[in-house]
Amino acid sequence: MxxxxxxxxxxxxxxxxxxxxxxxxxxxxxxxxxxxxxxxxxxxxxxxxxxxxxxxxxxxxxNKDALAAALRAAYAEEMDRRWSALVETAGDSPMAELATHLIQLLTVFVEDHPAYLFLFQASVKSDRSEQARQELRRRFADLFMLRAPDLTKDEAMRVAEVALMIVKGWTGLYASRPAAERKRLQAEVGTALTAYLCERLERQ
CATH class of the missing domain: 1.10.10.60 (Homeodomain-like)
Incomplete structure (x- = not known):
């Protein structure tokens, strides 16, 4: 043959x-x-x-709950890949630019995956491991330590956790507001994230 x-x-x-x-x-x-x-x-x-x-x-x-949990986990993994790719190219980008890109990345993802909002609003629990969550925080922490060498590893991890909390909080605002208001709120969240990162990373 x-x-x-x-x-x-x-x-x-x-x-x-x-x-x-x-x-x-x-x-x-x-x-x-x-x-x-x-x-x-x-x-x-x-x-x-x-x-x-x-x-x-x-x-x-x-059942549907198991399927929804798996879908939420798949979305989380995809978001991690996108955020990790952003971290790798962030370099010395101004804080406002970095904050804008973080918010825009999540916004585009939500717009491309409308099911994510329903999963988020229903508080569907993902079976994503804590190790995976920590790995994403660590990548952001490494970036922040490059920007602010005086930060300890623990401090950088806390900054990463708070920064990601701000970004993910945008999902709740996005889901609860009409389309006409989302752009204005997106800018406000970006301003808040920029101010936080500047305070923690540029004034060490």
Whole structure:
């Protein structure tokens, strides 16, 4: 048998197929929840959106709560990747620019993933590990220590935690305000974050 024919008949590893099915299910859940809301969305609709049987969906997620938690965790991981990429390119950016980019990054993510607001408002708990949360804080802390060498590691971690709390707090404001007011509030949150970072990092 030719190598080309062998390649064409090779089966995709079971784990890889399973991961792709989960990705499909999560994408379908995001689409349905984003359109209908968490409470109104049903497992039947999500299965149909994923183009698979309801039985197949239940094999991976026993109920909607489990599916919502997995989707929230996936969103958190994606946000971590985006924030980490921003940290790597932040360099000596002015504080106002860094703060603006942090707020804009979250805003764009929420606009691209409307299901996130429903998950956030419903306080869906993510099964994301504490280790992953700490890793993101550590990356921000490392950046802040470069900007303010006199900061201790513990101090930098606290600054990172407060900065991320301010950024994530923007999600609640975004969800509770009409579209016309969001831009103005986004600027206010950016001002608050800039002031905090300048106070802690530029006056050491």
């Amino acid at each position: 030719s190598s080309q024919k062998i390649a064409s008949t090779r089966r995709v590893p079971k784990q890889e197929r399973s991961e792709k099915r989960v990705e499909t299910m999560l994408a379908a859940a995001g689409a349905v929840i984003g359109q209908r809301g968490l409470e109104a969305a049903t497992m039947t609709e999500i299965a149909a959106q994923a183009d698979m049987s309801i039985g197949a969906l239940y094999q991976y997620f026993p």
